[in-house]
Amino acid sequence: MRRRVAAATGCLLALVMTLAACSKNTGQHGTTDSNRKLVGVIATDPKDSQGPAPEVTGASKGGTFYVLKSAKISHLDPQRIYSFVGLQAAPLYARTLTTWKDDGKGNLKLVGDLATTPGEDVNKDCKTWKFTVKDGVKFEDGTAITSKSIAYGIARSFDADLTGGPTYIQEWLANSADYDTAWDFKANKASLPPGLTTPDDKTLQFQFAKPHCDLPFAASLPFTAPMEPAKDTGVNLDTQPLASGPYKVTKNVPGVELDMERNPNWDPATDPVRHQYPDKFVWRFGADRDSADNRMISDSGPDQTALAWDDVSTSLMAKVAGNAALSDQVLTSPTPSEARLSINMQRVTDLSIRQALNYAIDRDDLIKTLGGANVAEPVTTLMPPSTIGYQAYDAYPAGKTGDPAKAKEVLAGKTPSLVLAVMDDEQDLELGTQLKNNLEKAGFKITVKPVPEDSMLDAVGEKNNPWDLYISNWAADWPSGASILPPLYDGRGIKDSGNNDVSYMNDPAIDAEFDRVLAMDPAQQGPEWAKLDQRVMKEIAPAVPLYVDVRYVLHGSKAGGLYVGSVFGYPAFTNAFVKS
Amino acid sequence: MLRFLTRRLLSAVLVLFAVSVLSFLMFFALPRDPVTAMCPKNCNPARLERVRQELGLSDPLYQQYVGYMKGIFVGRDLSSALGGHCDAPCLGYSYVNSEPVTRTITRVLPVTLSIVLPAAVLWLALGVGLGMISALRRGTLLDRLAIGFSLAGASLQLYFVGAVLLLVFCYTLHVVPVPHYTSIWSNPLDWADGLVLPWVTLAFLFSAIYARLSRAQMLETLSEDFVRTARAKGLSKSTVYGRHALRAAITPIVTIAGMDVGAALGGTVVTETTFGLQGLGRTVWDAVREGDLPTLMATVLIAAVFVVVANILVDVLYAFIDPRVRLR
Numbered sequence: 018m019r020r021r022v023a024a025a026t027g028c029l030l031a032l033v034m035t036l037a038a039c040s041k042n043t044g045q046h047g048t049t050d051s052n053r054k055l056v057g058v059i060a061t062d063p064k065d066s067q068g069p070a071p072e073v074t075g076a077s078k079g080g081t082f083y084v085l086k087s088a089k090i091s092h093l094d095p096q097r098i099y100s101f102v103g104l105q106a107a108p109l110y111a112r113t114l115t116t117w118k119d120d121g122k123g124n125l126k127l128v129g130d131l132a133t134t135p136g137e138d139v140n141k142d143c144k145t146w147k148f149t150v151k152d153g154v155k156f157e158d159g160t161a162i163t164s165k166s167i168a169y170g171i172a173r174s175f176d177a178d179l180t181g182g183p184t185y186i187q188e189w190l191a192n193s194a195d196y197d198t199a200w201d202f203k204a205n206k207a208s209l210p211p212g213l214t215t216p217d218d219k220t221l222q223f224q225f226a227k228p229h230c231d232l233p234f235a236a237s238l239p240f241t242a243p244m245e246p247a248k249d250t251g252v253n254l255d256t257q258p259l260a261s262g263p264y265k266v267t268k269n270v271p272g273v274e275l276d277m278e279r280n281p282n283w284d285p286a287t288d289p290v291r292h293q294y295p296d297k298f299v300w301r302f303g304a305d306r307d308s309a310d311n312r313m314i315s316d317s318g319p320d321q322t323a324l325a326w327d328d329v330s331t332s333l334m335a336k337v338a339g340n341a342a343l344s345d346q347v348l349t350s351p352t353p354s355e356a357r358l359s360i361n362m363q364r365v366t367d368l369s370i371r372q373a374l375n376y377a378i379d380r381d382d383l384i385k386t387l388g389g390a391n392v393a394e395p396v397t398t399l400m401p402p403s404t405i406g407y408q409a410y411d412a413y414p415a416g417k418t419g420d421p422a423k424a425k426e427v428l429a430g431k432t433p434s435l436v437l438a439v440m441d442d443e444q445d446l447e448l449g450t451q452l453k454n455n456l457e458k459a460g461f462k463i464t465v466k467p468v469p470e471d472s473m474l475d476a477v478g479e480k481n482n483p484w485d486l487y488i489s490n491w492a493a494d495w496p497s498g499a500s501i502l503p504p505l506y507d508g509r510g511i512k513d514s515g516n517n518d519v520s521y522m523n524d525p526a527i528d529a530e531f532d533r534v535l536a537m538d539p540a541q542q543g544p545e546w547a548k549l550d551q552r553v554m555k556e557i558a559p560a561v562p563l564y565v566d567v568r569y570v571l572h573g574s575k576a577g578g579l580y581v582g583s584v585f586g587y588p589a590f591t592n593a594f595v596k597s
Numbered sequence: 598m599l600r601f602l603t604r605r606l607l608s609a610v611l612v613l614f615a616v617s618v619l620s621f622l623m624f625f626a627l628p629r630d631p632v633t634a635m636c637p638k639n640c641n642p643a644r645l646e647r648v649r650q651e652l653g654l655s656d657p658l659y660q661q662y663v664g665y666m667k668g669i670f671v672g673r674d675l676s677s678a679l680g681g682h683c684d685a686p687c688l689g690y691s692y693v694n695s696e697p698v699t700r701t702i703t704r705v706l707p708v709t710l711s712i713v714l715p716a717a718v719l720w721l722a723l724g725v726g727l728g729m730i731s732a733l734r735r736g737t738l739l740d741r742l743a744i745g746f747s748l749a750g751a752s753l754q755l756y757f758v759g760a761v762l763l764l765v766f767c768y769t770l771h772v773v774p775v776p777h778y779t780s781i782w783s784n785p786l787d788w789a790d791g792l793v794l795p796w797v798t799l800a801f802l803f804s805a806i807y808a809r810l811s812r813a814q815m816l817e818t819l820s821e822d823f824v825r826t827a828r829a830k831g832l833s834k835s836t837v838y839g840r841h842a843l844r845a846a847i848t849p850i851v852t853i854a855g856m857d858v859g860a861a862l863g864g865t866v867v868t869e870t871t872f873g874l875q876g877l878g879r880t881v882w883d884a885v886r887e888g889d890l891p892t893l894m895a896t897v898l899i900a901a902v903f904v905v906v907a908n909i910l911v912d913v914l915y916a917f918i919d920p921r922v923r924l925r
Contacts, residue, residue, distance in 0.1 A: 077656055088883075093697070177651055177680035180692075195643060203677070255695035270704065271694050273778075273875045304775075304873035308763060312775060315768035320775075449919070 054323075057136050058232055058405075059127045059540050066116065066129030066151075070283040070292055073578050073592045081596025082295040082576065085309040089272040089302045094255040095242030096174040097181040101492075102326065105587045107239040108291060108296060110260040110279055114148055114167060114236040118290050119416075119589065121580025125405070125496065127233055128289050131243065131261070131504065132221075135233040143228035143536070146525040148221045155282040156245060157260040157390035164221040166243040168209050174240045175210055176202040180250055183494065185235040192226040217313065230539050234495035237584075263293040271309020274419035275300040294594035295322075306330040310337070313346060313571035321573040322595045324348075324588055329569050331388050337571065338391060348579055349569045351394045352586025354492040355401040358452070358561040359477070363521045364485050370433050374486075375413035375458035377424035379563050386451045387444075393564040399512070400501050400549045401565045403583055404493075406543020407467060412554040424459035434462040438484040448488065478516045488563070489519050495537065496584055503531045506559060520559035527553060598916070605912065609905040613898065620897040621662050624890045637771070651678045652692055654890075665689060667896060687889030693884075698895045701880060706899070708778045709876035711788065713861045719800035721854055725847070726809025731817035733838065743808060750805025759798045759871035767794065776872040784914060795872045799865075803857065807850060813892050814846035821845070848919050853909055859907025862901025 060066060095111040096297035098104060108116065116130035121550050127135045131150040139145040160481070173179060175187050179196045184196065190212040191199035193483075200210045209215070212224040223232060248259050256269050264277035277298040285293065304312070309325035310333050329347075330336050337343055360371050380395035387393045396402065396413040415423055435456075449465040456463050466484060468476050477487050493500040508523025510516075517579040527549070534545040553559065568581050570588060578592035632649045649655045653664070653676065667673055668687035675683050679690035680697060688698035724747075731743035766773045777791040818824060819842055827837045861868075866878035877896055884893040 089694075091693070094695075177647055178676075180648055180678075197644065197647065251677060252695055266616070271696060271701070272880075302867075303875045305870060308758070308775075308871075308873055311764060311768045315771075317771055318774075422697065 026178060032044060036431055051427050058125070060118075060129075060131050061540075063129070063134050065126060066132070066134055066289050067286075068288040069593070070288060070290050073292065073294075073594065075596070076294050076578055076594040078294055078296075078594075079597070080412065081297040081299055081319070082571075082593050082595055083319055084298065084326055084590075085304050085312065085320075085323055086300060086302050086326035087305050087309070090275065092181050092255055093258045093266065093269070093275075094179065094252075095239035095258060096176075096244075097255060098177050098239045100180050101587045103200040103586050104239065104585055105589055106300070106580060107242070108262060108268060109590055110258060110262045110280070111239055112154065112261040112288070113239055114241040115233050116237050116290055117584050118468040119580070119583050119591075121583070121589070121592075123403070123583055124546075125583050130237075130288070131167060131241075132236075136236065138230075138538075141224075143230040143232070144225045144368075146223040146225075146232050150219045150221065151287050153284050153287045155264040155284070155398035156243070157282055158245075158248075158593045159282050160245060162243045162261055163218040164215040165218060165243060166245055167214050168213055169245040169246050169249075170242050171213060171240065171588070172209055173244060173249060174208075175200055176251075178203075182240050183235075183238050185238070185494075186223075186232075186240065189225050189227075189229045189232070189235075189358065190223065202497070205295040209403045222438070228536055229583075230535060230537065230542075231389055231495070231497065231499050233539065234497060234500070235258065238494060247272045263288070263291050264298060271303050274302070277460050281417070284306070291591045292578075294592075298590070298593075302493075307332060310571050312571055314340075314343065316346070316574050321420045324572040324576055324579060325570060325594075326588065327570070329391075329495070329571055331392075334388065334391055334569070343571070345462060346571050346574055347569065348572060348581060348588060349391065349567060350567050350586070351402065352492075352566045353401045353496060353584070354490060354566045354586055355396060356393075356488055356490050356563045356565070357399070358563055359487055359489045359520045360558070360560055361482065361485050361487075361519070361521055362523075362557075362559055363480075365433075365435065367429050367431075367433075368370045368558065369429065370431070370435075372413060373424040373427040374456065374461070375554075375558055375561050376415045376427060377419050377421055377456050377461070378415070378563070379417075379455045380420040380563065381417040383448070383451060384457060384486065384564060386448060387564070390567070391569045392493065393566055394567055395564050396562045397503070398562055399554060400498055400546065403565075403586070404501065404543075404546070406497055406498065406545075406547045408544070408547040408551070408553050410554075412551065412558070419455065419459070421459040428460055432460050432462060433484040436464045436466050436483070437466050437486040438466045438473070438482075440470045440487065442470050445470075445488070452486075477515070480511060480515050480516060480521065481513075490559075492585070493499070497542065498550065499535055499539070499542060502546060502549060502553070506553060507531050522553075522557060522559040524557060527557070557566075599913075602828055602909075603908050609909065612905055616901040617666065617894070617898055618662070620894055621658070621665075621890075623889075624893055643682075651676055652766055653679070665891075688895035691889050691892045693887045693889040694892065698891045701892060702877075702895055702899065704879045705876050707780065708874055709862060709865060709869070709878065711778060711781065711792055711864060712799070712860060712874065712876060715792070716796040716799035716803070717854070717858045717861070719796055720803035721807060721850075723800055724804035725811045725850060727804065727808040728813075729810025729815055729838075729843065732819065735816065743812070747805040747808035750802050751809065753802065755798060755802055755867050756871050758802060759795075759868070762798055763872070778874055778876075783805075795868055795874070796904045798871075799861075799868060806853070810853065811846060811850055814849060815842060818842045818846040844918060848915060851918060852853060852913050855907045855911030855914070857905070859904040862903040862907075 042407060044178055087570045090102050092098050092103055095107055096106050112130050114130060114132045115127055115135045118126040118128050123411045129135050131154050133151050137147045137412055139147050150164050156162060161229055171186060171458050173198055174182055187196040188194055190210050193199045214222045227470055243261055257266060260280050263280055263283045265280040267278045268276035279293055279296060306327045310329050313325045365371055384395060386391045400407055437449055437452060439445040446467060453463040453465050476482055491505060504517045506522045507528055508517055509528055511518055511521060511523060530549055534542055568586055577597040579592045582589035606638055632645050653661060664673060668683060670685055672685035672687045674681055677683060677691050683697055685692060686699060691698050691701060694701055727743045731740040734740050767775055773794050774790055775792050780786040781788040824837060824842055827841050866882050869876045869879040880892060881896040884896060
């Protein structure tokens with residue numbers, strides 16, 4: 018549900034694509050779980066939220082776990098975190114109201130983290146939510162974490178100085194997108210935002226003007242991490258956050274190194290998901306992707322216990338995929354980040370044209386252009402396979418390589434001229450050429466229009482943009498259809514600029530369906546979103562689903578317990594350990 | 598000499614002023630808006646404007662510039678979003694790195710100095726040495742080898758040589774560690790160990806030009822009348838070559854060395870990227886990509902200071918090396 022994150026994904030993908038296009042490697046390799054099917058639930062049994070987390074087979078305590086990454090983590094302050102790496106690093110030092118129990122195989126369960134359960138919908142209307150804080154949870158300085166410190170953490174996310182983080186809970190509490198003017202944090206530090214109350218040290222209550230059934234999901238984002246008012250250093254907290262998780266930041270040289278050591282005040286008995294196996298986590302920034310991967314291949318010294326965070330560059334993909342000895346060091350999985358060919362429905366009003374585009378698409382060739390199966394995996398649904406309740410279907414079956422004849426038949430003699438906007442970097446231009454060649458076989462006339470990379474996201478978000486087709490990415494903040502379909506296809510949210518509904522689909526019947534499903538118990542929503550996904554594709558076809566990104570990273574031979582997290586599709590550290 | 602220095606310093610100030618104004622304008626000409634990156638989702642124009650005001654980016658350009666320059670000399674008060682009061686020399690507060698830029702610079706400058714200065718000593722010693730030897734042994738196998746070596750250095754690129762050296766000596770043979778920076782004051786051996794590969798790479802590439810240049814200069818000088826006269830007076834070979842010929846030949850080399858070292862200190866982007874070191878060059882690059890104006894301004898200014906100071910130093914050195922040059 019993040020334009021920025023979607024953009025970041027786009028950038029990452031762009032990098033992958035450039036290099037991927039060189040090798041055309043299609044070998045599938047390593048510990049891939051490409052058939053990962055997400056079974057996600059909200060825990061109803063409070064026992065699920067209790068610690069300790071089950072021991073990881075083969076794990077032992079000790080050692081230093083290294084993470085090599087080319088660029089620094091943009092924010093460490095939990096209230097400001099919104100990058101993928103930040104979201105994956107934060108659980109090491111920050112605990113939140115709720116969290117995901119993820120087995121790395123697709124079984125996801127939302128559980129209470131600092132709270133005893135993933136939240137109680139008091140009146141069953143999703144407007145009043147109650148959380149009870151666990152006993153024995155403490156900050157790194159030994160102070161007890163109370164409902165008041167969690168509420169203060171949420172309150173400080175209203176501070177206009179603390180930019181960068183997600184804004185769901187702030188907007189829901191303030192019932193306005195201008196939450197920072199609706200409640201001024203700096204002027205009201207001693208109080209709490211409207212709707213947020215702490216009747217006692219253990220109870221935290223949210224009161225919303227409108228129903229927000231997704232609160233338990235949103236509460237898993239780091240902005241619900243607790244904070245002691247006396248220790249709040251404002252913008253400077255970003256370099257030295259206050260830990261509540263199993264590790265605490267002991268050294269932070271921005272852009273160079275980030276060290277985390279064991280937090281003795283973290284009690285495993287209170288934590289259902291995290292471990293504290295390595296003595297230390299050391300993040301090193303600056304090494305480019307090639308050099309980090311070469312170090313993983315070389316596998317010597319401290320690099321044996323390291324993870325190279327960035328995806329394997331395509332210049333090395335063939336070498337890595339073709340080397341069986343490295344298969345134990347590869348971590349790969351499809352991710353929830355999906356790319357689609359969005360159709361601007363304000364311009365392409367004819368349903369048969371949108372359907373014909375779906376019949377014509379040659380995903381096989383598209384993925385080869387991207388770099389093969391280690392870079393992307395085809396999809397035919399609007400929601401990625403890693404969404405709770407996902408059901409596979411293909412509304413326009415045309416095989417892996419598309420069916421130009423069927424597309425022509427649907428077009429019934431029409432030869433639509435369409436403008437395809439692509440980012441003006443090398444890989445997107447290449448993708449544009451591929452799509453043009455592909456679609457023109459079915460009778461379309463495609464003009465590829467390059468748009469400066471920096472302005473692409475804003476340009477397609479302009480309601481009156483002059484293009485018919487564009488590739489857009491979406492990575493949801495939680496794996497529910499609620500954070501995919503309504504933000505992308507609810508026509509009531511369309512504004513002059515800054516749109517997420519870049520298909521500009523505006524169908525009152527579907528909007529009403531969105532409202533109906535959103536008002537349901539989140540645990541029941543999954544299959545409903547899946548049905549709606551099919552209905553939208555069959556009746557409206559606002560886009561051509563293309564592919565999901567595939568994560569493909571390397572780690573040292575003695576780095577254990579790593580898995581690709583099901584929620585964001587990046588390596589997760591909750592089970593990480595150093596092999597002895 | 599004093600008049601010369603005063604004049605050069607005044608023109609240096611003018612150059613630095615021009616650079617500061619240009620880099621300020623350059624930032625505002627960049628296509629990306631740093632505020633959009635601060636405000637990731639559902640940022641309506643009103644909220645964007647509030648963030649912009651908070652960061653001081655909605656003030657008139659000249660006001661922002663004056664505020665920035667004032668901070669360097671007397672310090673300034675920044676908004677709470679920018680860390681509050683900032684002592685002189687205040688280079689602003691980076692909203693991307695969440696720290697005062699002066700702290701960033703204090704951290705990254707020693708890295709660049711540690712890469713460039715020892716490498717410069719190496720490349721000058723190697724380049725000038727090779728050039729002299731091949732000039733004095735003109736036409737011999739040694740001369741040809743030295744020429745071949747310098748030709749290779751002159752035609753290769755740092756990102757290629759660096760990657761090959763890393764692959765061979767670091768990842769495969771494990772004879773040198775992965776390049777890293779440790780302060781020379783805390784552990785001199787580890788400092789040298791971590792930077793030896795960048796030094797060797799830079800020395801190999803840069804020395805090529807110096808070898809060719811000093812060979813040509815030396816050959817030209819050796820054919821001058823004063824050398825013949827000195828030899829005819831009965832001076833020893835070492836005195837003629839070392840004191841007379843070398844001194845005359847080295848003047849243009851000093852000019853180029855001054856410019857090279859100044860420019861390298863200002864930003865070894867490729868070196869630092871190739872070896873994964875976070876020095877001034879990488880910091881400039883990151884600042885451009887992230888639209889981080891305060892850091893960009895500071896790094897560009899510091900780079901300009903290096904180039905300007907290096908040029909003044911070269912001019913002063915001239916007077917000492919070549920007695921024919923007198924500074925007025």
